[in-house]
Amino acid sequence: MKFIIIFATSKEKVLMNKKDNLCRLLLLLFITWGICFGFYFLPDQLFGWKIKKVDLLSELRMKPESHSLDSLRMQLEQSDSLQIDSLVMRDSILKVTGIDSVSLALRDSLYRVMYAEAGADSLGTRIEDYSVGHIGLKRFFTALQNCGQENRPVRIAFLGDSFIEGDIVVADFRSEMQKRFGGRGVGFVPIHSVAAQYRPTIEQDAEGWTTFSMLTDEEQAYTLSGMYFEPENEQPFVSIKTTSRYPESDTVSSLKFLYEKNRQTQMSLICNGWGDTLKKVLEPTSTIAPYECSGTFSEATFSFKDTIGFRALGVAFEDNSGVIVDNYSLRGNSGMILTRLDSARCRKLNAIRPYDLVVLQYGLNVVSDSILQYGWYGKRMEEAIRHIQVCFPNADVLMLGVSDRSRQVDGEFETMPAVLALLHTQRRTARRTGITFWNVFGAMGGENSMVRFVENEWASKDYTHLSFRGGKEIAKALLNVLLIEKEFYDEADKMGH
Numbered sequence: 001m002k003f004i005i006i007f008a009t010s011k012e013k014v015l016m017n018k019k020d021n022l023c024r025l026l027l028l029l030f031i032t033w034g035i036c037f038g039f040y041f042l043p044d045q046l047f048g049w050k051i052k053k054v055d056l057l058s059e060l061r062m063k064p065e066s067h068s069l070d071s072l073r074m075q076l077e078q079s080d081s082l083q084i085d086s087l088v089m090r091d092s093i094l095k096v097t098g099i100d101s102v103s104l105a106l107r108d109s110l111y112r113v114m115y116a117e118a119g120a121d122s123l124g125t126r127i128e129d130y131s132v133g134h135i136g137l138k139r140f141f142t143a144l145q146n147c148g149q150e151n152r153p154v155r156i157a158f159l160g161d162s163f164i165e166g167d168i169v170v171a172d173f174r175s176e177m178q179k180r181f182g183g184r185g186v187g188f189v190p191i192h193s194v195a196a197q198y199r200p201t202i203e204q205d206a207e208g209w210t211t212f213s214m215l216t217d218e219e220q221a222y223t224l225s226g227m228y229f230e231p232e233n234e235q236p237f238v239s240i241k242t243t244s245r246y247p248e249s250d251t252v253s254s255l256k257f258l259y260e261k262n263r264q265t266q267m268s269l270i271c272n273g274w275g276d277t278l279k280k281v282l283e284p285t286s287t288i289a290p291y292e293c294s295g296t297f298s299e300a301t302f303s304f305k306d307t308i309g310f311r312a313l314g315v316a317f318e319d320n321s322g323v324i325v326d327n328y329s330l331r332g333n334s335g336m337i338l339t340r341l342d343s344a345r346c347r348k349l350n351a352i353r354p355y356d357l358v359v360l361q362y363g364l365n366v367v368s369d370s371i372l373q374y375g376w377y378g379k380r381m382e383e384a385i386r387h388i389q390v391c392f393p394n395a396d397v398l399m400l401g402v403s404d405r406s407r408q409v410d411g412e413f414e415t416m417p418a419v420l421a422l423l424h425t426q427r428r429t430a431r432r433t434g435i436t437f438w439n440v441f442g443a444m445g446g447e448n449s450m451v452r453f454v455e456n457e458w459a460s461k462d463y464t465h466l467s468f469r470g471g472k473e474i475a476k477a478l479l480n481v482l483l484i485e486k487e488f489y490d491e492a493d494k495m496g497h
Contacts, residue, residue, distance in 0.1 A: 120427055120439070121439055121442065122439065122442050122446070123439070123442045123443070123446075124401075124438060124439040124440060124441065124442030124443025124444070124477065124481070125442075125443070125481065125484075126481055126484060126485065127398070127436050127437070127438055127481050127482065127484075127485040128427070128430065128436065128437040128438070128439070129436050129437075129485075130430050130431040130433075130434055130435060130436065130437065131434045131435065131436070132434065134488070134492075136396060136397075136398075136434070136435055136436040137357070137396050137398070137436055137482075137485060137489065138396070138489065139356055139357075139394060139395070139396050140154075140156075140356045140357040140395075140396045141485075141486055141489045143356040144181060144323075144486070147181050147182065147321075147322065147323070148182065148321065148322075151320075152320065152321075152354065153183055153318070153319065153320060153321050153322050153323060153324045154181065154183075154322070154323045154324070154356050155323075155324050155325075155326070155353055155354060155355045155356055155357075156177075156323065156324070156325045156326070156355065156356065156357045156358075156359060157224060157326050157328055157355045157357070157358045157359065157392075157395070158170045158173075158325060158326065158327050158328060158329075158359045158361065159224065159328045159329075159335075159338070159358060159359065159360050159361065159362075160328070160329050160330075160333070160359075160360070160361030160362060160400075161329060161330065161331060161332065161333045161334070161335075161361070161362060161364055161365055162195075162329065162331040162332070162364070162365075162465060163329075163361055163364055163403065163465060163466065164327060164329045164361055164471075165194075165195040165198075165329045165331055166195040166198040166199045166200075166329075166468075167186070167199050167200065167201045167202075167327055168465075168466055168467075168468055168470075168471035169361075169466065169471040169474050169475050169478075170325060170327040170329075170471075170475070171186075171200070171201045171245075171246060171468070171471070171475075172468075172471060172472040172475035172476065173325065173475035173478055173479060174186070174187075174246075174248075174249075174323075174325035175246045175248050175249075176475065176476070176479045177323045177325060177479065178248040178322055178323050179248065181322055181323045182319075182321060182322030182323065183248070183318070183319050183321060183322020183323040183324055184248050184249060184251065184252050184253070184318065184319045184322065185242075185248075185249055185252035185254075185316075185317040185318035185319055185324065186201045186202050186242075186249050186317050186318070186327075187316055187317070187318050187324045187325055187326040187327070188225070188258070188314055188315075188316045188326040188327075188328070188353075189202055189204065189240060189314050189315050189316070189317065190225050190227055190229075190313070190314040191206050191209055191211075191227075191229040191238050191312050191313070191314050191315075192204075192206045192209055192211055192229065192238075194331060195329070195331070200243060200245045200468065201243060201245055201246060201249055202240060202241070202242060202243060202249075202317070203239075203240070203241040203242075203243060204238070204239065204240055204241075205238070205239045206236075206237065206238040206239070207236065207237060208231055208232055208233045208234075208235060208236030208237060209229040209230065209231060209232060209236050209238075209312070210229065210230050210231075210232045211227060211229055212227060212228050212229070212230070213226060213227050213330070214226040214227070214330075214337055214340060214341075215330065215332055215333060215337070218340065221342035221344075221345055222340065222341060222342060222345070223260075223288070223313070223341060223342060223345040223346050223348075223349045224326075224328045224341070224346065224349060225313060225314065225328050225330075226328070226330045226333065226337075227313075227330070228260065228311050228312070228313055229311070229312045229313070230310065230311050230312075231304065231307040231310055234305060234307070235303060235304070235305055236303070236304055236307065237301060237302060237303035237304070238301070238302050238312075238315060239299075239300070239301040239302075240299070240300050240301075240315050240317060241298065241299040241300075242297075242298045242299065242317060249317070250298060251296055251297065251298050252296075252297050252298075252317045252318050252319055253294060253295065253296060253297070253319050253320065254292060254293075254294055254297075254316070254317075254318050254319060254320050255271070255292065255293045255294075255295070255297045255300055255315070255316075255317065256290045256291065256292045256293075256315065256316040256318075257290065257291045257292075257302055257312075257314075257315055257316075258288060258289075258290050258312070258313040258314055258315070258316065258352075259282065259285070259288075259289060259291075259310065259311060259312045259313060260285070260286075260287060260288040260289070260311050260312075260313060260345070261285065261286060261309055261310060261311035262282050262283070262284055262285050262289070262309065262310050262311075263284055263308060263309040263310070264281065264284065264306050264308075265281070265282045265304050265305075265306055265307050265310045266279065266280070266281050266282075266304065266305050266306050267279070267280045267281075267282055267291070267302060267303070267304055268280075268302070268303045268304070268305075269293070269300060269301070269302055270300070270301045271293070271295070271297055271299065271300050272296075272297060272298055272299050272300075273299050273301075278293075287345070287348050288313070288345060288348045288349050288352060289352075290316075290352055297317065300315070300317075302315070316353075326353070332365055333362065333365065334362060334363075334365045334366050334377075335360060335362030335363075335381055335384055336377070336380040336381065336384060337384075338384035338387060338388060339380070339383050339384050339387045341387060341388075341391055343387070343390055343391050346391035346392060347391065347392075350391070350392050350394070350395075354394060355392050355394070355395040356394070356395055356396065357395055357396050357397075357398060358388055358392055358395045358396070358397050358398070359397075359398050359400065360385070360388075360397065360398070360399045360400065361400040361440075362381075362402075363401070363402030363403075363422055363426065364402060364403070364405065364464060364465075366402075366422060367402060367405055367416060367418045367419055367422055368418055369407055369416055369417075369418055371418055371421075372417060372418060372421045373421065374421055374422050374424075374425035375425065377422070377425060378425040378426070378428055378429045378432075381426070381429045382429055382432055382433055385397060385399070385429070385433045385435060386433060389433075396435075396436070397433075397435040397436070398435065398436045398437070398438060399426060399429070399430045399435060399436070399437050399438070400437075400438050400440050400478075401423045401426050401427065401437065401438065401439045401440050401441055401442075402419055402422050402423055402426060402440065402441060403419075403440045403441060403444060403450075403466075403474075404419060404441050404444050404445075404446075404447070404448070404449045404450040404453075405419050405450060405463060405464050406448070406450045406451060406454075406463035406464075407463075413448075413450070413451050413454075413463055414447075414448055414451075415447045415448050415449075415450070419441060420441075423439070423441050427439075438478065438481060440474065443474065443477040443478075443481075444473075444474070450463050450464075451463070453466070453470050453473075456469075456470075457469060458470030458473060
């Protein structure tokens with residue numbers, strides 16, 4: 001009997017040991033699986049070493065079809081079969097510019113000589129001009145030619161999304177343009193911006209304002225900045241100070257405050273951080289109006305009281321000669337909402353700040369891995385471009401193609417096929433509207449160029465947005481293609497005489 005009890009006890013111990021070993025094995029497997037799964041979330045680089053992504057579920061994930069990129073490449077390389085009514089466009093150009101048909105034919109011939117390659121520019125080494133007679137930038141280059149002779153600066157409005165936020169790209173482009181053609185200052189600065197603390201070209205502080213944005217508000221009318229500001233307390237203020245990051249912007253000779261509604265607001269202004277306070281009752285208005293001071297400025301603080309019915313837009317630090325480049329970036333903007341700009345307000349703004357060139361930089365907020373057809377976007381942007389031309393009838397329009405953007409496939413980053421699809425649509429949009437176009441994607445280096453930008457620390461680890469160093473590269477490339485295009489216009493003008 002005693003033997004039977006001992007045997008039973010030993011059997012139970014064996015079973016318990018087996019159960020414990022199984023639990024340990026399962027626990028070990030679970031820990032191992034957890035570690036391997038955790039490897040998937042490691043950064044792309046660790047202690048300077050590139051790390052290949054470990055993905056236990058790689059065989060289960062749906063991989064994008066490889067033929068998509070190949071077909072999109074072919075689409076970009078093939079000549080565009082889009083039919084444009086060039087006669088209608090030519091008649092329109094003759095009426096607007098006064099250029100006769102013979103001169104247009106001569107310009108066409110010269111264009112073919114200078115740009116022997118047919119079709120689109122895949123490398124971003126030139127401006128693609130889709131206007132009849134290739135005069136898409138004539139007004140802008142004429143203004144540059146007369147820079148210093150006319151009693152106003154050459155003005156460029158740079159419209160875009162977070163790609164140019166904080167003055168990325170625009171700051172270096174502005175600086176180089178001002179070095180060559182004169183001018184100082186950052187131009188227009190909104191009362192408040194989500195990127196104000198990151199902008200190296202200006203120091204800005206503002207309190208006591210409520211921000212209204214056309215991104216979230218479809219009821220009110222807006223102009224280029226897409227924002228306006230109303231006081232939320234009795235003593236709102238805004239302070240602007242220049243920086244030494246760019247020598248062309250450390251001091252300016254003109255200080256302007258732009259507002260568009262006012263009854264009896266009293267403004268106090270302190271310039272350069274010292275001296276007497278200037279007190280002024282702003283002129284009553286129901287439309288856009290500027291208050292301007294002349295002198296030498298590096299800093300200004302505007303404060304206000306009696307602000308019932310007051311609506312402000314921003315401050316402009318600039319000279320009244322040379323080149324001024326205004327950055328109208330709006331995070332999250334796809335460009336399609338430009339059709340909602342109020343044409344009457346825009347024309348009033350244009351009367352105060354006449355623009356010679358409007359640059360459109362959009363697309364990053366539209367690109368999606370799940371979408372390869374962007375005809376709907378092209379139609380909306382055609383409407384937007386035509387509306388811009390109505391709002392600013394004396395300005396040329398330059399559209400920038402979408403930049404490279406990467407996605408991750410099997411642990412490696414590569415160009416999203418949607419980038420090529422959108423680029424094709426943007427180019428067709430430029431052709432349909434007869435404006436100029438620049439291939440930023442090609443200028444960056446084409447496919448997978450964003451990977452190189454990230455490796456060089458020219459772009460952020462989201463493989464979408466540029467750093468200021470990367471923005472400098474794009475700005476330099478943009479300046480180069482504009483100067484090359486200017487050579488064509490100079491030669492065409494000589495032929496015309």
